[in-house]
Each structure stands twice: as C-alpha cells, then as structure tokens.
Amino acid sequence: MSDSSTNQTPEVSIRQLRRTYGDAVALDSIDLDIQPGEVIAVLGASGCGKSTLLRLIGGLDQPTSGTIDIGGVRVNTPGFVMPAEKRPVNMVFQDYALWPHMTVNQIIRFGMRYRKIPKSDWAPRTKELLSLLELDGLGDRFPRQLSGGQQQRVAIARALATNPRLLLLDEPLSNLDSQLRLQMRDELAVILRQVGTTAMYVTHDLQEALTLGDRLIVMRHGKIEQMGTALDIFRRPATPWVAGLVGFSNRVQVEVERALDGRIQVRQGDRRLEISGDSNSVSSGDRMTMMMQPAALSLAEVDKCNSNCITAVVRDCHFEGLSWRLRCAAGDSLLTVHADRSVAPGEMVCIAVPPERARAYPSEAVAAA
Amino acid sequence: MSTLPTPGISPLDRLRMRLPTADGVMMTGVVLALLLLVAAPLIAMLLHLAFPRFYLGDYTLGDFRLFRDLWERRLWRRAVTNSLSLATGTMILGTIIGAGLAWMRHNYRFPTAGLIDVAAWFILVMPSFIIAQGWVLFARSGGTASQLGIGWLGDQVFTLPGMIVVMALTNFPLAYLATSAALQWDVTRYEQAARLCGANARETLWRVRLPLLIPAFLSAAILVFVDSIGDFGLPAAFLSVFNFPLIPYIIRSEVQTVPVSFEGGAVLSFVLVSLVGAAIALQLKVLRGRGTDFLNAGAAPRNRPRPSFWPVLMLLNVLFLFLAIFAPLGTSLSVSFMERYSRGLTVDNLTLQNYVEVLSSGSALLPALQNSFSIAFKAAAISMVVGFFAAYLLAFSNNKMKQFIDVASTVTLAVPGIVLAVGYILMWNQRWLADLGVQVYGSEWAIILCSAASSIPIAVRVMLGAVAQTPKSFLSSAALQGAGLLTRLRAILMPLIMAGMMSAGLAVFASSVFDLAITTMLQPPGYPTIPVIIDNQFRTVEYGWATAATVIVCSITACIIVATRWGMRRTFRTYFEATEAK
Numbered sequence: 001m002s003d004s005s006t007n008q009t010p011e012v013s014i015r016q017l018r019r020t021y022g023d024a025v026a027l028d029s030i031d032l033d034i035q036p037g038e039v040i041a042v043l044g045a046s047g048c049g050k051s052t053l054l055r056l057i058g059g060l061d062q063p064t065s066g067t068i069d070i071g072g073v074r075v076n077t078p079g080f081v082m083p084a085e086k087r088p089v090n091m092v093f094q095d096y097a098l099w100p101h102m103t104v105n106q107i108i109r110f111g112m113r114y115r116k117i118p119k120s121d122w123a124p125r126t127k128e129l130l131s132l133l134e135l136d137g138l139g140d141r142f143p144r145q146l147s148g149g150q151q152q153r154v155a156i157a158r159a160l161a162t163n164p165r166l167l168l169l170d171e172p173l174s175n176l177d178s179q180l181r182l183q184m185r186d187e188l189a190v191i192l193r194q195v196g197t198t199a200m201y202v203t204h205d206l207q208e209a210l211t212l213g214d215r216l217i218v219m220r221h222g223k224i225e226q227m228g229t230a231l232d233i234f235r236r237p238a239t240p241w242v243a244g245l246v247g248f249s250n251r252v253q254v255e256v257e258r259a260l261d262g263r264i265q266v267r268q269g270d271r272r273l274e275i276s277g278d279s280n281s282v283s284s285g286d287r288m289t290m291m292m293q294p295a296a297l298s299l300a301e302v303d304k305c306n307s308n309c310i311t312a313v314v315r316d317c318h319f320e321g322l323s324w325r326l327r328c329a330a331g332d333s334l335l336t337v338h339a340d341r342s343v344a345p346g347e348m349v350c351i352a353v354p355p356e357r358a359r360a361y362p363s364e365a366v367a368a369a
Numbered sequence: 370m371s372t373l374p375t376p377g378i379s380p381l382d383r384l385r386m387r388l389p390t391a392d393g394v395m396m397t398g399v400v401l402a403l404l405l406l407v408a409a410p411l412i413a414m415l416l417h418l419a420f421p422r423f424y425l426g427d428y429t430l431g432d433f434r435l436f437r438d439l440w441e442r443r444l445w446r447r448a449v450t451n452s453l454s455l456a457t458g459t460m461i462l463g464t465i466i467g468a469g470l471a472w473m474r475h476n477y478r479f480p481t482a483g484l485i486d487v488a489a490w491f492i493l494v495m496p497s498f499i500i501a502q503g504w505v506l507f508a509r510s511g512g513t514a515s516q517l518g519i520g521w522l523g524d525q526v527f528t529l530p531g532m533i534v535v536m537a538l539t540n541f542p543l544a545y546l547a548t549s550a551a552l553q554w555d556v557t558r559y560e561q562a563a564r565l566c567g568a569n570a571r572e573t574l575w576r577v578r579l580p581l582l583i584p585a586f587l588s589a590a591i592l593v594f595v596d597s598i599g600d601f602g603l604p605a606a607f608l609s610v611f612n613f614p615l616i617p618y619i620i621r622s623e624v625q626t627v628p629v630s631f632e633g634g635a636v637l638s639f640v641l642v643s644l645v646g647a648a649i650a651l652q653l654k655v656l657r658g659r660g661t662d663f664l665n666a667g668a669a670p671r672n673r674p675r676p677s678f679w680p681v682l683m684l685l686n687v688l689f690l691f692l693a694i695f696a697p698l699g700t701s702l703s704v705s706f707m708e709r710y711s712r713g714l715t716v717d718n719l720t721l722q723n724y725v726e727v728l729s730s731g732s733a734l735l736p737a738l739q740n741s742f743s744i745a746f747k748a749a750a751i752s753m754v755v756g757f758f759a760a761y762l763l764a765f766s767n768n769k770m771k772q773f774i775d776v777a778s779t780v781t782l783a784v785p786g787i788v789l790a791v792g793y794i795l796m797w798n799q800r801w802l803a804d805l806g807v808q809v810y811g812s813e814w815a816i817i818l819c820s821a822a823s824s825i826p827i828a829v830r831v832m833l834g835a836v837a838q839t840p841k842s843f844l845s846s847a848a849l850q851g852a853g854l855l856t857r858l859r860a861i862l863m864p865l866i867m868a869g870m871m872s873a874g875l876a877v878f879a880s881s882v883f884d885l886a887i888t889t890m891l892q893p894p895g896y897p898t899i900p901v902i903i904d905n906q907f908r909t910v911e912y913g914w915a916t917a918a919t920v921i922v923c924s925i926t927a928c929i930i931v932a933t934r935w936g937m938r939r940t941f942r943t944y945f946e947a948t949e950a951k
Contacts, residue, residue, distance in 0.1 A: 085848045086851075087849075095840055097840060114853075115851045142947065144947070158850070161850075
C-alpha cells in the first residue's frame with residue numbers, strides 16, 4: 001500500500017521494506033511516505049511489526065530488503081546500512097533509556113557533542129528544552145530522582161536536543177499510570193505541534209494514535225492494513241479487522257438488496273437499512289456483516305421506528321456512571337447500545353443506525369478477521 | 370527549529386562499506402584473542418598426542434604407546450585410580466556437607482547462620498595449597514592435633530578417607546553456593562499443590578521438593594568433582610608427608626623431572642580433561658529434559674522459622690566452621706609465630722623472627738612478591754579487556770561467532786590449571802617460534818597469558834552478569850545521539866558495569882597471585898614467584914618462613930583489594946550509586 005496523498009518531497013520515503021528473522025516475517029512490503037512536519041501514528045497489536053519498522057528507520061536493525069530515504073538521501077543500499085549514529089533521527093524509547101549515571105543536563109547534552117552542535121549552543125539549547133518540557137530546575141538531578149512523567153519529558157528533551165529530521169517515539173507512554181498517561185498524551189500532542197518536527201509515534205492505544213497522529217497507519221502481521229487520517233480510520237475502516245480495532249464491535253448479519261452510489265441498501269430481518277460501504281464491490285443477494293460502534297447507536301422512540309432502525313429485545317442493562325449500557329438481541333445478534341435511561345430486560349427497543357456510522361463487509365472476510 | 374542534515378553516502382562511506390564494521394572488528398579481535406589464549410594451547414596438547422615430536426618441527430605420527438602405559442605403568446595407574454577415588458569421595462562428602470549446610474541455612478533461622486556464607490566465600494577464594502598446608506601442619510606428628518591430644522585424628526588425615534575429608538572441607542563451598550541458589554527461594558506453591566492433591570509431607574518432599582532440587586544437587590556434585598580431580602594444591606602440600614600419587618602432580622613430574630616427557634604430560638592431561646569432560650557430559654545427559662527453570666517471578670526468599678532445636682544447629686555450625694577454617698588456617702597462623710614447629714604453641718616458643726626473616730633485605734619473598742603482583746596485574750588487565758568485549762558481544766551481538774566466544778570463554782573453567790599450563794608449554798615451546806624470535810615459553814609472559822586464559826571465565830561471567838542487566842536501549846539511545854561504538858562502550862556501558870568490572874578484576878588479580886599450578890609449570894629459571902617459593906619452603910620443612918610469607922602476602926593482597934574497592938567507589942561514586950539504585 002503506497003501513500004501518494006501529496007506532491008511535496010517526502011521527509012521519509014520507504015519502499016518495499018521487508019525484515020525477516022529466519023522463516024518469520026516481521027515486516028513485509030512496507031511502502032510509506034512521511035511529509036515534513038507530519039506526525040504519523042503507527043497503531044497495531046503486539047508483534048505486528050510496528051516497533052521493527054521504527055528500529056529499521058532508526059538504524060537499530062537492518063532490513064532484509066527494501067529502501068529507506070531520509071531527507072532525500074538513501075540510508076541503506078544493498079550491503080550498506082547507515083549506522084544509527086549517522087542518521088538524522090532520534091528516538092524516545094519505551095523504557096526512556098535514561099542513563100542512570102548522568103544528570104538531566106548531561107543526558108540532554110550528550111548528543112550535542114556528536115551531532116556537531118557548536119559548544120556555545122549547548123547551555124542555551126539545554127535551557128530552552130528544559131523550559132519547553134517544564135523541567136526547569138531539574139537539570140542537576142539524576143533520573144532516579146525524577147517522577148515517571150519527568151523522566152519521560154527528559155527522554156523527549158534528549159531526543160529533540162540533536163534537532164533530528166525525524167523523531168521516533170516507541171510507545172513512550174506505556175510505562176505511565178493511567179492518569180499520568182492521559183495528561184502526558186495531551187502534553188505530548190502540544191509539544192509535537194510546537195516543535196514541528198516530523199515524527200513517527202508507535203502505539204497500541206487507539207486514543208493515543210487518534211490524539212497524536214496527523215495520519216494513522218494500522219499494522220497487522222507485518223503489513224500496513226490501512227493508512228489515513230484519524231477520521232478516516234475511525235469512521236471508515238477499510239477492513240473488518242481495522243473496524244474491530246477501532247471499536248466496531250456490534251455485528252449484524254444482513255443481505256444486500258441493492259448498491260447505491262457510495263451506499264448499500266441492506267435487509268436485516270424485516271427491516272431495510274442504508275449504510276456506508278463500497279457499492280462497487282457488492283451485488284444484490286450478497287450476505288454481509290454490518291459492523292457498528294456502540295457509541296454511534298442510539299435508542300429511538302418505538303413508535304417512530306421506521307427508517308434505518310433495528311428492533312431488538314433488551315437482554316440486560318447496566319449503569320456505567322455516565323450512561324446505561326444495554327445488551328439487546330436482534331435476531332441472532334447481540335448489540336451493545338448506550339442509553340441515557342434505564343430499560344427493563346425483555347422490553348422491545350428501536351435502535352437507530354446512522355448510515356455513515358455503520359460499515360458492511362463480506363461475512364467471510366469478517367469471519368477470517 | 371533547524372534540523373540535522375542527512376549525511377548521505379559519501380565516497381568514504383562506500384569505502385567503509387567494504388571494511389568490517391566496528392562490531393565486526395571487535396568480534397574478530399575477541400575471537401583471535403580467545404583462539405590464542407584458550408583454543409590454541411588446548412589444540413597444541415591434542416596435536417602433541419598424535420605428533421609427539423611436533424615441538425621439534427617433526428610431524429611424524431606417534432604410536433600412541435603411552436596410552437597403553439596408563440595400564441602398564443604402576444605409578445600412572447595408581448595416579449588415575451587415586452585421583453578418581455579422591456574426587457569421587459570428595460564429590461559425595463563435599464556435596465553432602467555443602468547441601469546440608471545450605472539446607473540448614475535456608476530452612477532455619479539461628480544465630481551464626483550468616484557465618485556460613487562468609488566462611489564459604491572465604492574458603493572459596495583461599496588458594497587450596499594454603500589450606501592444604503594448614504591441614505598438613507595440623508595433622509602431622511607434633512602438630513596442633515598432637516598438642517590437642519588428638520594425634521590419632523591427625524594420623525587419619527594422611528589416608529585416603531582423611532584426604533577426602535580435607536578436600537571436602539576445602540571444596541564444599543562450591544556445593545554450598547550451587548545448592549543455596551535453589552534452596553534460598555520459596556517455591557511452596559508447588560508443595561501446596563501436591564498437598565491439596567492428597568500427598569502427605571513425606572511424599573511431597575520425595576516427589577516434589579527433592580526432584581526439583583536434583584539439578585542443583587547434581588550441578589553441585591559435578592562442580593566439586595571437577596575442582597577436586599584437577600586440584601594441584603592439595604597433592605603438592607601433602608606430598609612431603611604422604612605418598613599418594615595423583616594425576617596433577619604426576620603431570621608436573623613428567624614435564625619437569627629429568628628425563629622430561631612432554632608426551633607423558635600430554636597423555637595424562639588428556640586423561641584428566643577426559644575425566645572432567647565425562648563428568649560434565651554425564652551431568653548434561655541426566656539433566657536433559659528436566660525442568661530447571663522452576664524459579665520464576667513467583668519465587669520469593671524463603672521464610673525461615675527459628676526451630677526449637679536452634680542451639681544444636683548453632684553448636685554444629687560453630688564446630689564445623691572451627692574445623693573447616695580454624696583447624697588449617699589457625700594452625701598456619703600460629704606456626705608463623707613459632708620459633709620451632711616441633712615445640713608447639715607455647716609462650717617461650719613464640720617469636721616474630723619468621724616475619725623478620727621474610728621481610729629482611731635479601732629475602733626471597735620481595736622479588737617474588739614483585740614478580741607475582743606484576744603477573745597478576747597484567748593477567749587481570751588482559752582478561753578484563755578480553756572479558757569486557759566478550760561480555761558485550763555475548764549480551765548484544767547476533768554474530769554467528771558468538772557461540773565460539775561463549776564456549777571458549779567458559780572452557781577453561783573445566784580445564785584444570787595444570788592442563789592449561791601443559792598446553793601452553795606445548796604451544797609456545799616450538800622450534801619455529803624460537804627461530805622467529807618469539808620467546809614466550811621461558812618468559813614471564815607464558816605465566817601471564819596462561820593466568821589470563823584461566824581467569825577469562827571469571828572475568829566474562831562476572832561482567833556478563835552486569836552487562837546483561839544493562840538495557841540495550843541505553844546503547845541504542847546513545848547511538849541515536851550520534852555516539853560511535855567505542856564512545857557508547859566508554860561513556861555508557863563501562864560506567865554502568867563499573868562494580869562488575871571491579872569485582873572481576875580483583876578476583877582475577879587475587880587468584881593469579883596464588884596460582885600454584887600455572888606458576889610452578891611455567892616459571893622461568895631465576896624468576897621467583899610467591900606460590901612456588903612458599904611451596905618450596907614448605908616442602909623443605911621451613912614451616913615458619915612459609916606460613917609467615919603466606920600471612921604477609923595474604924594481608925598485602927587483602928589490603929590491595931580493600932584499597933582498590935574503596936578508591937574506585939570514591940572516584941566513581943556517581944557510577945556506583947547509579948547502578949545500586951537500579
């Protein structure tokens with residue numbers, strides 16, 4: 001899958017990148033362009049190859065085949081891989097990798113020497129970064145004397161200190177507790193926008209990816225499953241697997257009645273619905289699975305239950321603080337819906353399905369995912 | 370914000386493409402060093418079996434007649450059977466003592482329990498010939514045992530069972546430490562699961578706890594066997610009183626007694642290494658398929674209750690420590706203050722004359738001290754450099770040669786020092802090397818290189834323990850800051866493993882100062898060394914001088930170790946604090 005959304009010269013260009021370990025394929029046929037200043041979030045489950053991709057770009061691992069260009073210069077050719085210390089990239093590691101025998105100032109300045117930044121700039125640059133990352137006054141501390149959030153900010157400061165063309169972030173929030181993680185996620189989004197450095201952010205957390213990425217790459221089994229803006233991925237998942245990843249957990253079996261322009265008319269029981277989907281690839285009579293996010297569904301008045309609705313019987317109802325979560329049976333399917341009121345089990349409800357928030361995929365593809 | 374330029378691939382880079390990487394250069398260097406230090410001497414020994422006149426440049430295939438002599442020469446046959454009997458007996462008794470102490474230490478809480486650890490480490494680092502000399506002085510007629518009225522006990526030391534007891538008391542720390550590693554952790558959930566399945570306490574012990582401990586017991590037994598069969602210190606010390614030929618000492622006789630027989634030394638070395646190899650192979654065979662990884666994150670230090678019979682445990686412990694440490698070493702210390710050994714420990718026999726003689730100008734000790742410390746320092750430096758790079762490669766490299774490094778940096782742990790020394794003689798005593806002007810054999814460098822080779826397993830394993838704890842991301846992040854390999858090693862890795870490096874260096878230094886087997890085989894004429902000079906004085910019954918010299922050298926070595934540790938910790942306080950806080 002190649003990205004050619006813009007005509008700008010890409011900051012990073014990857015073609016047919018592949019990495020194998022013996023018979024195991026960690027990364028396969030990766031094509032990707034990253035534009036200057038763009039933040040790419042790479043989303044995927046453990047073992048999908050997202051960290052391998054990061055390590056190959058950083059020069060910490062060698063590709064089996066394929067090419068990587070950074071700033072228009074190829075950093076690997078057959079028989080030669082430019083070592084990490086020569087590449088204009090830097091990285092924030094999952095465990096931060098803060099050297100415990102150095103102070104914060106020493107850690108931030110470490111790379112300035114080797115990246116040939118004039119010595120006169122070291123002190124002001126360090127001060128600027130400490131200020132940017134709200135670490136003022138902590139320059140003489142050792143990593144063990146810092147909180148988790150402060151350590152994370154030092155790791156970011158060190159990575160920015162060398163003015164990299166590309167900043168790589170390998171799940172940097174995963175070691176933080178949930179509250180701090182939320183706070184740092186927002187702070188990180190602000191910092192990345194502020195410095196304007198091209199960045200690649202690897203995560204398995206959907207919310208992080210949506211918050212931080214200008215564009216998202218969803219990876220699975222070493223390949224790019226889908227690439228697009230956050231809204232694209234969240235609203236229009238290309239495959240049932242991506243749909244599952246972004247929360248399309250409700251599944252209902254439907255039959256195609258006819259394909260419209262960019263929409264599909266389907267039948268579910270005695271109900272007729274119009275939903276989003278690739279109208280060119282379906283034909284009348286196809287059996288499909290309609291997938292929907294619980295948050296996209298709402299309860300409608302039963303007496304107004306006519307177009308784009310599913311009737312269902314409430315199985316159970318649980319209060320979750322902000323709303324009630326209902327599990328409803330619609331034929332053979334169980335649907336989850338959030339409601340602003342309690343509904344007694346056994347009661348018939350009408351579930352409104354917004355056409356643009358439901359996706360239909362061939363049933364066999366859903367089963368395979 | 371301005372960003373870094375991408376350097377691109379310059380013509381210089383294209384040239385570099387044809388050169389090995391920094392990692393590759395390091396790998397090549399370490400492989401070559403291990404080939405030279407470890408593999409080549411052992412190969413030379415094997416070659417010598419096939420080509421007995423190999424060292425003269427004559428590559429005629431030998432007739433392997435000397436292998437038949439193993440059965441035909443009475444002395445050789447006795448040496449082999451004696452060595453096997455002694456090592457097997459020591460293995461059984463040493464394992465029982467070590468495992469018993471470990472069981473006591475990690476199952477019960479009682480006063481003086483902590484002293485077992487101290488004693489085990491103390492005996493472990495103490496050269497075996499010094500402990501053996503202490504036992505000889507304790508047991509021989511007119512010695513401490515006689516003065517205590519237990520002369521009959523002394524007489525028993527100079528028998529096979531007596532030697533087994535002495536060697537078991539010297540080598541039990543290996544068994545103690547090996548079994549402690551398994552016994553100190555609480556894995557009661559396995560036992561609780563068995564009890565819930567209906568097994569009673571006895572059945573749980575036999576069917577769950579002991580089977581889980583078998584790998585540790587077996588490892589302990591093999592360690593004791595390997596160390597006992599290759600030990601040179603005990604036969605060297607006992608020979609003056611008790612004629613009990615053992616393989617290590619016969620190897621020395623073959624190589625150093627006229628008529629010199631390098632072939633005989635090579636054959637007996639081969640036999641010794643084969644016995645060690647067979648023991649290790651047997652262990653691997655028994656352990657194959659047996660789960661040895663039951664100590665996982667769920668294990669916690671064992672909770673030790675204080676039993677009602679704790680006074681008995683304490684008494685047993687104190688008596689044992691007295692026997693294992695104070696009997697031999699207390700005797701040596703007391704003899705160093707005696708005017709005449711035969712008059713025993715009486716007030717009018719006390720003197721400082723032995724110390725005065727040892728320290729007086731013209732004493733043989735001072736040049737020996739200088740030489741031995743010089744050898745130990747250089748050997749430590751070599752094994753540290755090789756060990757550091759080897760540990761880095763073992764921890765972080767994926768190169769195929771890593772397996773060779775792993776084997777070569779471990780093998781000398783199982784090769785007795787006397788055998789390695791024979792390999793060095795056979796490797797460096799070559800006519801073609803002499804023709805080239807390479808004179809390692811007959812110079813101090815033979816001892817230095819051999820000591821370094823023998824110490825490499827300690828250096829590598831101790832440093833590997835520290836290196837392996839360093840996250841790879843520490844080095845990766847330094848690389849991404851632009852630091853090259855040597856900078857990464859110097860600025861990141863070395864500070865973080867400073868404590869491990871220091872421990873490894875001091876361990877190698879201390880063991881090299883007192884390595885009797887290697888120095889006695891490779892010592893050049895007119896080049897006195899500490900272990901040999903003490904051994905010679907002991908064998909000529911100059912007990913006062915030998916023991917006083919032992920006390921002085923041990924004290925100086927201990928002072929050097931303590932001062933180095935203090936100095937290093939003070940100089941690199943930040944580094945030590947960083948790793949201790951991890």
